Amino acid sequence: MSEDELTSLRIEYVKNQILHKLRMDQRPPKKSFDDLPEPIQEGFAIQNDDDTEYLNRQLDDYFAKTTQKIIFLTQEFEKCKSHEYPSICFMMNISEDLDVNIIESAQLWFYTEPNNLNHGMNHTFLLSEVELWGTSKKFIKSKTLAISQVGQDELAWEKIDLTTSLKIWLEYHNFNPTIELACETCKTEAMPISLHQDHKPFVVINTFPKRSFNRQRRNVNCGPSSTECCRDSLYIDFATIGWNDWIIHPKGYNAYFCRGSCNRVASITQAGTHHSTIFNKFLHHTSKNTKKKLELVPCCTATRYSSLQIFYLDSNNTATQVTLPNMIVESCGCS
Structure with a gap:
């Protein structure tokens, strides 16, 4: 041969x-x-863990272990109509096989466009969960998840922590939550969040802790x-x-x-x-x-x-993202 x-x-x-x-x-x-959004194509949203020796000690099984998931959001048009601020809604589709016990972190990534913001000042983004809706599709209730202050002098990717919320959704088997992102300081009707394919929002879920370990x-x-x-x-x-x-x-x-x-x-x-x-x-x-x-x-x-x-x-x-042993x-x- x-x-x-x-x-x-x-x-x-x-x-x-x-x-x-x-x-x-x-x-x-x-x-x-x-x-795919730019951070995923270029790889800087992907978690890299160089501690392969630590991973090997943890991965005794033959099969792959999930270390990261990225959820691409679907825009929801009906549930943001009555908000007093410029806002946008997204529906998440969370995998039912995702184990709450291995969640390390979760972050919402979104790309802001300064053309729709007032330069030289910080802006406040309010992230909420849309919880209840009546049969008439009118707004009933929302729950605040996070508040983020963003300084807008240039284009930028912003991140909001969703770790606690994700764990609650998984514990209560809410696999399709709707989240709303509103800009409380924006004076225009247009929401300053890019929905272009290279910049569309997504959620990064890390399911394995990073370790720092150098070996020769x-x-x-x-x-x-x-x-x-x-x-x-x-x-x-x-x-x-x-x-x-x-x-x-x-x-x-x-x-x-x-x-x-x-x-x-x-x-x-x-x-x-x-x-x-x-x-x-x-x-x-x-x-x-x-x-x-x-x-x-x-x-x-x-x-x-x-x-x-x-x-x-x-x-x-x-x-x-998965880790394949051996x-x-x-x-x-x-x-």
Whole structure:
């Protein structure tokens, strides 16, 4: 088998691993990212956790664990008609499988346009939940969730904390709350919130705490003339394999693989795995009790893995970030 054929098989194995860990039988249908808000397309609204070692300790299961969800809001036209201030309403569609016990934080992101505001002064935005509506669709009651002061001298993304509200909605099984954002200091009828596809509001939900943990990795990579067991590069480019139309981030990643010989006894005894420890004892016992040459030769295989975070579009109103356990080879050894 040629090296190109081996590479193709390795890539197919990685693709199958991703789908299996996401509990998918096949890749999702092709999606368009053109109407995603700018912070998502450019990646700065996406939570990145570099503490893969911490994640590995927490992710004992084979399957993916959700670390972030982004909910795209649907504008609601009927429920804001009677507000005394310029306002806009949105309906949220919260996944029913979202566990309240793993919510770390939630934020509403919205983009303000200074053309509709008075320059040189701060403006007050009032976020409320529309709670009750009569059969005639007239305003009955709303509950204030947050008040935000915004200084408007330039275009900007603003954030309002929704963590407590989201947990209450989940606890009471309110999966489709309606929220209203009003500008109490705006003197025009137009609401200064952009609804353009690049700037439309959305809610970011983080479901796994960030950790700061620095660790040094051993240099286990193969060199140009390596023959003994080592780690070699295997970059998976999602555009090349045709998966860049549903995986938003990252654009690709290095999965790595193990290659090389395990003929030397030193390679076996220094591998540091449970299997190699037993093998080392067997070598010692054999050398004491027989003069026969040992013919067992172990394989070069992965001894440590780390996780991969991917961010993908799973429906029209939700994007999800998950952590896939054991997707990146960190070190190789003979076992």
